[in-house]
Amino acid sequence: MELGSGKVAVVTGAGSGIGLALANGFASAGCSVVLADVQDDALAAAADEVGAHGVETLALKVDVSKREEVEGLAATTVDRFGGVHVLCNNAGVVGAGDPWLGPIEGWEWVMGVNFWGVVHGIRAFLPHLVMSGGGHIVNTASMAGLYPGLAGPYDASKHAVVAVSENLYNSMQAAQMPVGVSCLCPGWVKTGIVDSDRNWPAELGELPPRDIAQEIQIGHVRRAIDEGMQPSAVASLVLDAVRDDRYWVIPHGDWLEIALERWHRVAERQNPEPPEEFPGMPPRSEMIAQMMEAMAQAMGDGAG
């Protein structure tokens, strides 16, 4: 679809990272932009930045895991602009705590934002996109939606987003509905995602602590993200996909190779085997050695 003046784009998680870059991208294309985020200060700063493009903006505090709040976002958008043309379900968090031994709230938070946020967004906006004469939905999944190699809850949530997106695309095609769908699956992007727990909701209780293995992993992930792709480069691929009505947006070819390798093993019914070399990470054997050493040290400290 064409982007420009008269078009309205809504971006969730617009306060930072990829969402902010998407909001800037739609604004520089001339669209009016609705920014939604759960973090007040980031949202206010983002609205100023995006408004500097000279387009109309609206900033709304929304927790995408809450159905009523996402429905409110859709209603307020349509009240203010008379319609809506692009929805980016982009808000997302990485998990907190050990998925198997830690509190279940770690799962509830990740699935609430990453999975339910996308479902609420689609259900709340789809009728409005159709009534506005057609539109496009972009769901931010991850390469973790095509390759389960990061963390259980995050991988599960992103696999679900890939499945939901493909299902939606096929449904729209079958019903000949005027709504395009894109599924964004990035590898490492330079954003604030590693510090997601800044938005851990108080209603879920205490933030679960990281275990030793997670502490080691997070250090490497932080570095990989710091050296990752610029969010503006990702946003530009997304805008092209919306314009050209393309489904897959996969910015990182090296990650895709790992996902394909895995599918070859699936086709041969071989047991899973994580690759020794993972994009941006030290060799797997080195990571395992670091974890074993840290665990041995912790046990030694405990015994002493």
Ligand SMILES: NC(=O)c1ccc[n+]([C@@H]2O[C@H](COP(=O)([O-])OP(=O)(O)OC[C@H]3O[C@@H](n4cnc5c(N)ncnc54)[C@H](O)[C@@H]3O)[C@@H](O)[C@H]2O)c1
């Ligand atoms: N950065 C990466 O390497 C990477 C890779 C693959 C996928 N992604 C995905 O990209 C998306 C954007 O993340 P990012 O990397 O830009 O991180 P980010 O932390 O910079 O931005 C995420 C934004 O979402 C907001 N948010 C968090 N919880 C929310 C909620 N409940 N409701 C509304 N907003 C909420 C945050 O306040 C923040 O502004 C996420 O879905 C993430 O999973 C990121």
